[in-house]
Amino acid sequence: MTSDENGSPSSADSVRVRTLVNALDEYRQARERLLAVLGHSSNRDPLAEVAEHLVAALMGGKLAVNRVQKAWDVELPDGVKAQVKYLANAPGSAVWVNEHRVRRIDDVDWYVLVLVEAFTVVGVLAFPMNLAPIAAALGKRHPDQERKIEFTRANWLTIRSDSRRFRTLGMRVWLPPFEQESCRTRDQDD
Incomplete structure (x- = not known):
């Protein structure tokens, strides 16, 4: 089995990884807008x-x-x-x-x-x-x-x-x- 420079197997699902990272970025932006409405920043739920x-x-x-x-x-x-x-x-x-x-x-x-x-x-x-x-x-x-x-x-x-x-x-x-x-x-x- 081959692996990339990070040690991940070549069978790693790069599309899934990209989808997850992009979805988290969208969530982060929406969360930042919500926190702005609440009037403060927070790491709480x-x-x-x-x-x-x-x-x-x-x-x-x-x-x-x-x-x-x-x-x-x-x-x-x-x-x-x-x-x-x-x-x-x-x-x-x-x-x-x-x-x-x-x-x-x-x-x-x-x-x-x-x-x-x-x-x-x-x-x-x-x-x-x-x-x-x-x-x-x-x-x-x-x-x-x-x-x-x-x-x-x-x-x-x-x-x-x-x-x-x-x-x-x-x-x-x-x-x-x-x-x-x-x-x-x-x-x-x-």
Whole structure:
């Protein structure tokens, strides 16, 4: 077997290598544009950055000065704090590859989960400190429901289809479109 000057076998797929490097360059340029919109540069996951900025805008809060501090990411004008996470999955699958453990965090008032499918935000869910009523409404059977919810696609579909019910349990639910009146929720128009 022969090899090139770098020791790669002559059978190396140069077209694939070029395609990968070019795709990474396109991604880098798009990421730089996104970071410019966010107002800073970062090596953090861009979905985490977008999620935090989106939640701050939806809830009328401001981002934590220390972008990697423990426990909370957004502080509301009244001092209420929110932890922001995102959950990304492919669209249209019967089950999600990625699921999420929503959890109560001491000294944090809201646990906010930004749901992303195919790089599109499909919903934003803010969970209050007491998770038990929400877990019960979702039919959860796992232990410690006051402090955690094992969140699945079926749970998302249930909340999305009956967001008003979950709001009465203390949740805040935002559904697209997230346009001009970003703090409004879709069923407020009902």
